[in-house]
Amino acid sequence: MAEQHSMEDLLRDAPSNWGKWGDEDELGSLNYLTPAEVLRGVQHIRSGNVFTLQRLIGDPKGDPVWPGRSPAQRTMIFDESTWDSDDAPAFPGGLHYADDKIEAFLQGSTQYDALGHVWYAGKIWNGYDARTTIGGLDKASVAPIAERGVVGRGVLLDLARFRGRENLDKGETFDHNDLEACAKSQGIEIEKHDVLLIRTNFLKLFFDQGEQFYEGFNEPGLTYSPELVRWFQDREIPNLVTDTIANEVTYEPETGIALPLHCALMRNLGVALTEICDLEKLAASCAEDGQYTFLYAAAPLKVHRATGSPVNPLAIK
Structure with a gap:
């Protein structure tokens, strides 16, 4: 037996x-993003070009989600056909309108994890008791992150282009040394307090393969080592942003443990995790003009006691 x-x-x-x-802290490493860091990020705006990083909710080609979660469902409540009925709402002047609603996992699209989203040994971020999650997160929910907002210098690390590939493959790993080498190849250095955006373009396979994408599900990404975690701590990285569903290789190759960096980085260091971003237009621009640094800004929705929240991050070059 294994x-x-x-x-x-x-x-x-x-x-x-x-x-x-x-x-009492519920923000973790986002505390590194002081007003001075916001101004440092602003210094990297050159052209004023804005890139939105959220993937479309309700994409006709499908929405990639973590296995077991269902994609968002948008339902039309009112449209012009509503007024075909004799009991339709009546407004002075003859106003008609459209209205709809959405049912979705709060982490079923481009989103921020709350720091209390994952844990082990009965403790979440900052040592809070894991039983504070019952019925909703009383501690380290996404609301404090949403209230604060996230703004600083963003750095795109295009691992797919660095490896000369259209996209990385299932289970493909990289570490902090690869991040440093990628940055060097792009003519930049990773600095303290940088928001790291990592492009794998792995979700291209979701749109190419459909449901087959989930067979043997094992995303590419960073893989755990003590050295990598110390690297994140020494560089005081506030936020890890990726274009994959779960920010890291799904199963740690040596032990088979699922998502250890969620625990090592988020639960232990307080690093904010941002997932399912669409980095393609940004990456194409960076490859064209050679500018891989920019102002990064994001504000997840303010949802009381939530484990995460949708977000549409901005990269401003």
């Missing part, structure tokens, strides 16, 4: 930022 590994054993000696910003 040896069983636990998250607690894997991360027993992992670095932690618990208490760094006080016992």
Whole structure:
């Protein structure tokens, strides 16, 4: 029988930022994004070109979501046909209108994770008891991130182009050394407090393959090592943004543990995770003009006690 590994054993000696910003902190490494960091990001605006990074909700070709989640469902409530009925709403002057609603997983599109979204050993970010998640997140929900907003210098690390590929493959891994090498190849350096945007273009396979995409589901991405986690801590990275569904390789190759970086980076260091971004137009622009740094700005929706929230991040070059 294969040896069983636990998250607690894997991360027993992992670095932690618990208490760094006080016992009541719910923002984690986003605290690094001070007003000075906002101004540092502004300095990287050259042309004023704006790129929106959210994937379309209700894409006719389908919406990629984590296995087990269902895509958003938009339902029309009122449209012109409503007024074919004799009991339709009547407004002075003859106003007609359209109205619709959406039913969706809050993490079923481009979104921010709350810092309390994942945990192990009964503790979420900053040492809060995991039972504070029952019925909704009383601590470290997405609301404090949404209230604050996220603004700083963004850096695109185009791993797919760096490896000379259209997209990375299932289970393909890279680490902080690859990120550094990619940055160097793009003529930039990763600096303290940078928001890191990593392009794999893996979700191209979702649109190419349809449901076959989910067979043997194992995304490409960063893979756990103590050195990688220390790299994130030493560089005080506030936010990791990717174009994959879960920010990291799904199963850690050495142990088979699922999503250890969600725990090592988000639960332990307080790094905000942003997922399912569409980086294609931004990446094409960066490849064309050689400018891989920009002002990054994002504000997830303010949803009380939520585990995450949709977002449409901006990259302003």
